[in-house]
């Protein structure tokens with residue numbers, strides 16, 4: 020996994036509450052057995068009309084948000100299914116940061132696993148960013164994980180808090196499984212002390 | 219460690235392998251359930267890193283999401299779905315993971331067969347690459363959904379680094395009124411606390427109404443914990459739990475059984491144990507519910523109306539509601555009982571167990587599905603299907619005009635050919651009414667099995683409390 024330290028990028032607003040993972044990546048794309056190539060299917064039913072053509076009304080299809088790498092959205096983003104495909108799709112589409120007031124638990128975990136940073140800001144700050152992203156052409160933010168700070172080139176800055184261990188892992192791009200395997204001795208001891216009941 | 223601990227804390231404490239420096243606790247997993255959709259990339263990851271499955275003996279796999287519900291042996295027409303199923307077969311073989319395959323008499327929805335086989339037991343930690351893993355909490359297990367990277371992590375190490383969630387007690391006081399089921403408790407709770415009301419928490423369900431539920435009902439209730447954002451839902455094990463587990467294939471036997479039960483009896487929360495949040499609900503305020511919007515928190519009693527925007531609780535709800543009404547093709551103020559349905563789906567890991575089918579059959583008996591409605595019953599597993607057929611439930615359904623199908627997830631998420639057409643409206647016993655969940659443009663209303671059966675017959679939602687049972 021690539022380390023995440025400071026990221027600067029264009030911001031795309033999708034300012035809706037409770038965006039569920041069924042919307043981020045609809046079920047018909049979960050049949051693929053690869054991890055890559057999900058980007059073109061992200062928000063499929065919102066991005067595309069029933070005939071398959073791009074819906075120019077949908078935010079992410081507007082030319083001004085092309086190449087955006089920071090998504091700003093409303094509360095409870097990523098609720099619903101545990102499908103990690105949702106994060107694979109967002110990341111493959113080019114998003115490295117999602118900003119929202121709150122995130123669903125499993126989705127947020129899945130983001131960490133893929134080097135995507137979820138930044139929880141309060142509702143006023145999130146709304147302000149969404150507003151600026153709509154009002155200011157090519158609106159960019161700098162997300163600094165070392166300083167735990169989000170800022171634009173003007174006056175907006177906001178600090179965020181993040182679990183220390185997650186921050187450490189992202190900053191260093193650490194392999195989660197490798198970390199756990201360092202505790203092989205403890206795991207083996209646990210297993211010896213807790214033989215399975217029943218099966 | 220506090221002197222008085224909750225059920226969750228006891229199970230948690232028992233599974234902490236160690237607390238690594240600057241990292242969350244390493245939690246041991248007793249049981250890992252695997253299905254075809256969220257596992258192929260995890261097995262690939264293992265292969266790429268040259269890792270094996272640490273405890274294949276604590277891993278159980280089945281196929282459920284993709285498979286057709288036509289008679290078994292019908293070829294899978296979708297080549298990509300077929301490839302995913304083959305991938306699981308190949309992976310299970312290569313890594314030695316037991317698989318309950320398409321042709322197995324034990325195949326079924328992963329959250330249905332775990333309890334049936336007796337691998338789901340009180341006090342266990344259970345994970346699966348599926349958010350409805352919360353179902354298994356009905357047994358007093360700590361069971362939660364994980365993503366594919368975590369599936370790989372558990373396959374490789376049998377452990378997961380986990381931050382300790384907060385605790386929430388939901389106490390449902392008093393007995394359930396007539397016509398109100400476990401599904402309605404679940405919908406009532408989500409309607410009250412919202413789809414993020416329990417984010418970051420493990421819920422413990424308690425109170426007279428919960429104690430009175432069968433294991434099937436408790437599973438329905440815990441199943442939908444994730445719909446309020448909870449990490450997991452749990453019910454303390456009791457005699458009902460032990461009676462259900464006893465004698466199942468993988469349940470402990472003989473002296474091991476006695477020992478297990480003695481341990482399980484120590485699990486219920488100590489009197490006076492503290493929770494981060496406590497919510498009390500008077501069961502008498504619950505009704506047979508119907509969802510009207512595109513998330514499971516948009517709930518009204520069947521004798522109510524589609525709400526006016528002004529009646530909604532938060533700004534976000536109001537902002538989303540207009541979009542929901544448009545998507546659902548509904549007008550604010552419409553009485554729920556006047557909403558006609560095109561399709562009815564009785565199934566899913568929420569409501570496809572024998573008890574659910576019995577209740578639906580009781581409603582259907584001696585009636586006929588409305589001429590404008592297509593209704594299907596999809597048992598959760600092969601053994602449920604078999605048991606239902608032994609009782610003749612399939613005859614009742616078929617005579618009433620319901621389709622009787624093979625087991626699988628089916629129209630709960632429509633990964634197989636069972637989907638809604640754009641604009642079709644469905645009364646569904648599943649757990650999610652998200653946009654497009656049951657098919658692009660499809661309109662899903664979540665209800666209990668009895669309510670679904672009644673809607674199929676009436677052709678519109680109807681209050682089960684006034685139903686004419688034959």
Ligand code: SF4
Pocket residue numbers: 282283327328329348350566567568626627630631648649
């Ligand atoms: S029945 Fe539905 S919710 Fe349950 S596991 Fe299958 S797809 Fe998921």
